[in-house]
Every structure is written in structure tokens, then in C-alpha cells.
Amino acid sequence: MTPFAEVIGDPIAHSKSPLIHRFWLEKLGLAGDYRATQVLGSDLGDFFARRVADPDWRGCNVTVPHKLAVLDHVPDPGDVRATIGAANTVFRGSDGALIATNTDAAGFLSPIADLDLAERPVVVVGAGGAARAVLFALSRSGVGKVTVLNRTPLKAAALLAQFGLKGEALPLTARLPAAGLLVNTSVLGMTGQEALDLDLTPLADHAVVYDIVYAPLVTPLLASAEARGLDIVDGLEMLVGQAALAFELFFGAAPPREHDEELRARLLA
Template identity: 60%
Template sequence: MTQGLPYAEVIGDPIAHSKSPLIHNFWLEKLQIEAEYRKAHVTPEGLAAYFLQRRADPDWLGCNVTIPHKIAVMDYTDDPGGVRTRIGAMNTIASETGGPLIGTNTDAGGFLQALIHRKWRGDHALIIGAGGAARAILFALTTFGIANITVMARDPAKAQALLDHAGTPGNVIGMTDPLPSVDLLVNGTSLGMVGQPDLAIDLSPLPTSALVYDIVYAPLETSLLVAAKARGLATVDGLEMLIGQAALAFDIFFDADAPREHDEELRALLTA
């Protein structure tokens, strides 16, 4: 940590696992930008004090937001882009010196990059989870033209509220219900992450053409992806969304395009 150097950071609870500092500092070094990217452990109880303290720091450029704060941070930010209404969760907050905190969401764009890169097309998607990440994923899929969406969640009411907020008819199923035959399955929860229970579901109802996308990146090879590969299904790991959303946030914080030509080197660093 360098005193007097502009910096952004990622906040969450837990936060030790976060790879965001590795990504942003890798890009800062490649572009020779004099700035830093850090991580800060912020509990739900400490969120208000965190923003109060950071807003008084002229070197603070803003923060990325991870579990469990993506919905709660909306209480502390301005929303010129209508993210509250369109998505209902924020993962990137920019600080303007002497001005308001501006909240946005780069998860949706980061999520879609992997599908666009693969030229994926399908009609029916299933999202597991109903939290902040799932909100961004649902928004991304609806903007991508996927009208048939099922949400699998522990709390059916929360899942239905997710669909209602997005204005998407969709279907709701419980965590122990059998999967429908979908073209895309997305884990939008922390299940499978280090320190969390595995996501144990039967993938046999999925067609052989299905794509399984897990946003968890620690570990990179989750039990869900192992099971999908065992069935011969195509997969997307959590690093793709992480790097994609980080690139959008990098431009917001540091006013520069992330040097994506170094993605192969970055992935090697992240998986070392």
C-alpha cells in the first residue's frame, strides 16, 4: 500500500479469496499507470462506516462490490443509469471528488462476454440463485433475447420477486426439484466456492448441447463444472465473467481500456 497513490478496491465479506487485485494490478502494471487496486474486508454492519471513511479520502477512486453487499450498497449511491430499476444490484461504485458516489453494474456485461465470444444461442436458460449476481445475470439474459428463463432458489418467493422485478414471466423451482431441459445453466450463487457447500445437482436432464456456466472462480474447477465435463457438456468458468466485468470497471476507475491482449498471461497468473 502506497500513501498518496490513487486507488480503487473490492469490498466483501469474505474477501480474502478475491482475485480482483491481481487482475487490476496486472493491467495497471502493463499500462504503467501510477495507481493501486486493493481489497477490503467490510461486514454488513460496517458498510455505512466504510463509505463515510472512504469518501473523505481524496485518493479513493471507488470500489467493486462482491457478496453480500451488491443490493445493500444501493442505499449509499446515486444512480444516474437507472441500475436500481433495471437490475436491482450494483457491483461497481465510482467516486467523484467532492461529488456523489455513482453506482453501476458491470456484472451483466462481463457475464455476456463469454456467451458472445462463443457465439452461443439458445432459447431456455436456468439461473441458480436469487441474489445480486443472479439479478445481473437475469438482466443480461433478457437483453440477450432469452425469453424462457427458470430460476432455481431456496426461497421461491425471492426467486419470483427476481422475475417480477425484471418483468420476465419465467418459472421458479426449488433447489431439490429436477432440472428442466435447458440450453444454458448458470450458477449465480456462492455454492461451490471455497468455504461453502458444493452445488450438488443432477445434470442428467440437460441435453448434450447445453452450456454450463459457473460464476464461482475459487476454486476454478468447481464440482458443478467437473460434473458437467463428465457428461461431455461445454463449460464456462468463473474467471471469464470476473475478467470481463473487471475490464469494464477498470475503465471506470482508471479511465483506460484494460489491455485484453494479455488475457492468456493473466489467466496463467490467476491459476498459478
């Protein structure tokens, strides 16, 4: 029998997670597999009931739209619900029981670890599960004022309050403040979704624009940022960062990050 993990979501065909985890399994010479599985929201309960009974199943990553709902179906001993409020990883504990956790926050910070975020004003687009992880990470980084743009500003305002961040919630059509970091956590700009149309003129000249969307890799937002001469971080950076943490939970071995350049080339092929 072969141990396996997977990523679940709806849709899921665009996911690059199988390529990442299979690459690491191959490099380490480990027996195992990693798959992409479409799961409807109405089927989440049945899905986990089936998987927990399968001794070969090591866990799963969770993507849109299930990052909040998964906490209704999986034990949460680390109290992810009360902290981040969303889970992106489910794995087996030492007793075989399922555990929900979140690797998105650390994965988000990984590619900007050298960036001094202290007192830096930040704009975050979106207020879903990924936004929760990003805002949680920012709340631990000593950032300055945080502006959240969302179709429903009231929802965004609630997240600012939850994470103890000073700032304001505005509609997507609002003019950007002079921020030093802009992060898109929404699906806007993803293949099949409408573009995220923002005027980046107000951003500081040293600003970094970070888009967690990775299909396409160069989103309209990142293209606009490059045209303005701003530094950018694409969605593959966060994807690989959070995947590395999950891989160790699933397969009990640290991924070989010394091959990141080769992995990136394969992801872009």
C-alpha cells in the same frame, strides 16, 4: 500520493480482483494500486463516508453480501436499483461525487457473446445480487423459458416478474428441465460452502454450463458438466469481463486485454 481502488465484501480474502487490476496497472505503466478490504454490512455507511473524503480513492468493486445494500449508501443516478436492483461497482463521477453502477451484466455476457441465446431455455441457480445482473442480461438477450432454482422460490419468482422473463421458480431440489444454458449465480460450490449437487442428465447435449464461482476454479458443478461432455464457462471469465469495465471507470484507461492469456495463467498459478 497514489490513486487506488479496491474490492469490498465479507469475506474477501479469496478475491482475485487485486491481482487482475494490479496486472493491468503494471502492463500500462500506470501509478496506482488495488486492494481487498473486508467490510461488514453494519460498516458500509461509515466506509463510504471515509472513502469519499480521500482524494486518492477512485472507487471500489462490491461483492457478496453487499451488492444490494450498497445502493442504500451511494447515489444511483443511473437508476440501477430500478433496473438490475444491485450494484457491483462504485466510482467517482466528473464532479467527484460517488456513483453506483453494475458491470456484472456485461461481464456475464462477454464470454458467451458468440452463443445464440435466442429462444434458448435457461436455468439460473440463485436469486441474489449476481442473479439480478444475470437475469437482467438474459432479459435483453431474447432467451426462452427461464427456470430459477432457489432455496426460496417465492423470491426467485419475484425476480422473474421484475425482469419480464417467462418461466418458473423452483426449489433447489427440483429436477432440471432440458435447458441449453445453466448458470450458477449462488455461492454453492465455493470454497467453504456446500457443493451444488445437480443431476445434469436432463440438459441438452449442446448445453453450456456456466459457474460464476472462481474459488475453486473447477467447481463440482463444472466437473460434472465436463464429465457429461458439455461446454463450460468458469468464473474467471465473468470476473475478468466485469473487472475490465470497472478498471476503466477507476483509472481512466482501457485495460490491455491482449494479455488475457498471460493474466489467466497468473490467476491460476
